[in-house]
Amino acid sequence: NAGVTQTPKFQVLKTGQSMTLQCAQDMNHEYMSWYRQDPGMGLRLIHYSVGAGITDQGEVPNGYNVSRSTTEDFPLRLLSAAPSQTSVYFCASSYSGGSSTGELFFGEGSRLTVL
Amino acid sequence: SQQGEEDPQALSIQEGENATMNCSYKTSINNLQWYRQNSGRGLVHLILIRSNEREKHSGRLRVTLDTSKKSSSLLITASRAADTASYFCATDGLNDYKLSFGAGTTVTVRA
Numbered sequence: 587n588a589g590v591t592q593t594p595k596f597q598v599l600k601t602g603q604s605m606t607l608q609c610a611q612d613m614n615h616e617y618m619s620w621y622r623q624d625p626g627m628g629l630r631l632i633h634y635s636v637g638a639g640i641t642d643q644g645e646v647p648n649g650y651n652v653s654r655s656t657t658e659d660f661p662l663r664l665l666s667a668a669p670s671q672t673s674v675y676f677c678a679s680s681y682s683g684g685s686s687t688g689e690l691f692f693g694e695g696s697r698l699t700v701l
Numbered sequence: 702s703q704q705g706e707e708d709p710q711a712l713s714i715q716e717g718e719n720a721t722m723n724c725s726y727k728t729s730i731n732n733l734q735w736y737r738q739n740s741g742r743g744l745v746h747l748i749l750i751r752s753n754e755r756e757k758h759s760g761r762l763r764v765t766l767d768t769s770k771k772s773s774s775l776l777i778t779a780s781r782a783a784d785t786a787s788y789f790c791a792t793d794g795l796n797d798y799k800l801s802f803g804a805g806t807t808v809t810v811r812a
Contacts, residue, residue, distance in 0.1 A: 590743075617798065628789060628804040629744075636798055644799060676743055687793050687800045689734065692743035 587612050592677050592693035599667040599700045607662040607696050609677030615691070617682035618660040619644070620652065622673040623695075629676065635660055636682060667700045674698075705733075705790040705803035713809045720777040722806040724790030725770075733766055734791045735775050738805070744789065747775075780810045 593608045611618065619634035621644075631644030635654040649671060651663040660679075664671060674697050678690040705726045714720050724733070732751045736744040750757045750766045750773070757764045763776040777784055787805040 619800070621802070626804060629802040631799055631801065634798060642798070645801070678744075682798065687798055689746045689749055690736075690744070690791075690800060692745070694743045695741075 589613065590677055590679055590691050590693040592675075592696050594696060595694065596697050597699070599664075599698065601667060601669060601700060603667050605664050605667065607664075607675055607677075607698070609660045609662065609693060610658050611660075611677075611679040611691070612658065613679065613681075613691065614657060615679035615681050616657065617687055618654065618677065618679045619687075619690070620650070620660070620662045621676045621678065622646065622671075623676060624673050632662065632675075664698075667698075669700045672698060672700045705792050705801060707788070707790055707803045707806040709806060710804070711807045711809070713811065714780055715811050716780060716782060718780055720780050720784070720808050720810075722775050722788055722808070724773045724775070724803060726773075726790075726792045727771065729795050730768075730792045731795060731797075732793065733764075733773050734800070735762075735764060735773075736789045736791060736802075738787045738789065740786075747788075777808070780808075782810050782812055784808060785810045 590611045616637045620632040621629040633652040635641045677693045680688045708723045734749045735747045738744045761778045766773045787807045789805045791802045793800045
């Protein structure tokens with residue numbers, strides 16, 4: 587099993603450009619989520635999904651869109667990149683039984699710089 | 702806003718010593734988890750403790766949970782250079798799929 591795979595690992599954008607960060611998992615996990623990590627701030631939840639066709643907002647959703655058409659994939663779209671979106675982005679998945687997220691499995695991260 | 706807050710922010714210890722870090726949170730939880738992050742890598746799950754548990758062990762790790770004080774501690778015994786990393790606590794609320802992370806404790810183990 588590859589686990590959680592994120593692409594690209596590094597990306598440089600200009601202000602106003604759009605792009606999609608890809609995330610795929612091969613563990614048949616129902617729950618998937620996107621976090622951003624900034625120095626001194628830990629991880630902040632952007633969007634999450636509890637199954638195909640279901641998405642919801644996290645703590646910092648503005649400027650980002652997600653969709654979940656399959657169990658395996660959960661892409662994160664930046665609509666119009668801003669320098670404030672310079673960050674390291676992590677995708678994570680888990681088997682969610684009941685109301686708890688359970689143990690999260692993380693990808694290796696995507697480092698995004700917006701100039 | 703972040704649910705959990707770790708203390709201290711940074712910790713430097715000698716190899717073989719124990720490392721203790723604490724996490725405080727604000728609202729009732731289903732469970733509390735601890736994760737490790739090596740520099741430039743993704744987070745790795747260490748241990749999960751449920752709200753009805755008080756203590757849990759995994760190898761050299763010991764986690765305690767005091768729901769009355771809304772706090773948890775992670776103890777790493779007999780530390781090794783490979784334990785050098787950032788450690789994060791994470792909590793989810795009741796009937797909540799949002800796992801919130803603290804800002805982390807950076808642990809440096811000196812040889």
